[in-house]
Amino acid sequence: MRNLTRCVHQPAVSHEGFAALVPGVHRASTIVFASAQDYRDRKQRGPDGYSYGLNGTPTARVLEAQIAALEGAAHCTLMPSGMSAISLVMLAVLRQGDRVLIPDSVYPPVRKFCATMLAGLGIAHSIYRPDASDLPGLLGADVRLIWMESPGSTTMEVQDLRAIAALARAHGILTGCDNTWATPLLLRPLELGVDIAMQALTKYAGGHSDILMGSVAVNDRDLYLRLKEARTTLGINVSPDDCSLALRGLASMGVRLAHAGRVALELAGHLRSFASVRRVLHPAFTDCDGSAIWAREASGHSATFTVQLEEPSVAVLDAAIEQARFFAIGASWGGAHSLMVPMTVDDIRNWPPVPGATYIRLSIGLEDPRDLRDDLDRVFGYLDAALAKAAAP
C-alpha cells in the first residue's frame, strides 16, 4: 500500500474492551458489502437493516428502539423535524381521493399542509371540533385517517383518544396522535387504541433548544413498512449527531419534565389571581376543555400552557411581554430556557367560539422558580395596571 492509498484506507483497530455507556456517533452514506452477491441481496436486509446511509446508522437504531420502547410500540422511524414526521404519516397513508380529519386545535402548520400540499395531490381534509362532537357526521368511505393532538396547540383542548380511536376502528379508519406535549412519559396513545404515535423530539426529548427531530411509532408492521417506504422514496434521513443529542436529552427527560411540570403548575395557579387573566388553559384546571379526560388517561403534566387574557390591545400585550427579564420571546418549547409568545387564534374556525381572543403561550424551563415568578409578576402586573387604567372613568 502506498501513502496516497494509506490516506484513504484507514487501518482496522481493535474495539475490544471498548464498552462505552453511550452509543457512538456513526456517520455513513456508503455501506460496504462483503461480496457482490451481498450487495445484490441488500433489500433482504429489511427496513431496519443497513444498506445505505439514508436508512440510518446504529446511532439512529438506538434512538428508534428507545422511542419505540417508551411509546409501547414495535417500530419507530425518525424524521428531521416534528412537522416532517406528521407530513410523512399523511403522505404514506393517504392517496388521491382520500380524506383526512384534523382537529381544529391542531398544530397550525398541519392545517396549512392539508390545505396546500395535500389538496394539490387531490387529498381532502375536514376539520373537526376537538371534543369530537361533530366527528361522526364527518365520517365517510373516503376518510382514511383521523389525526389527533392532545392537548391541542395553544388552546389546549384535551381529546378523548380512546373514544375517537374506537370510533375510527369501527369504521376501518387509521388514527394518529401528536404526542409532543405529554411525551410517552405522561401519555401513551398506542395503549388507548391509537395506531400511530408521533412526537416532535425537538421539544422535551431534545430538551435544550438545539435540535429539530420527529418520531413516528407504530405497532403494525405493514404500516411501518409503508412509512419506511415513503421516507426512503422521499429521500429523508436524520443526522447521527442529532440522534446522539436526542439520546442525551432523553436520559434526563424524566427529571426535567417532572421538575418543569411541577413549577409550571404552580405558576399557572399563581396566574389565575391576576385580573387581566380570563382563563388559564392547563389540563390540570377545569377551565381547560377535557381536563377530566386528562385526569383519567394521563399521568401528569408537562410545562407548557396558555393564558387567555382580557383582550388587551396589541401595544399593551407587546409592552407587557417585554417586561420579562428571564422569559425569552420565541417558539419551540420544552427546553431549559423559559419562553413566552403572544398569540391570537384568529384562524380557528369553529373552536373555541372566541373571535379576537388573545393569549400568551408559556413554556417553563429550568431556571429558579422564584425568578420566573418575579418575571410573571412584572408581565401580568403590567397587564393588570393597563386593564385598571382602561376601566377608569
Ligand SMILES: *Cc1c(COP(=O)(O)O)cnc(C)c1O
Ligand atoms: C413543535 C411542534 C411540532 C413540530 O415540531 P418541529 O420539530 O418544530 O417541526 C408538532 N406538533 C406540536 C404539538 C408541536 O408543538
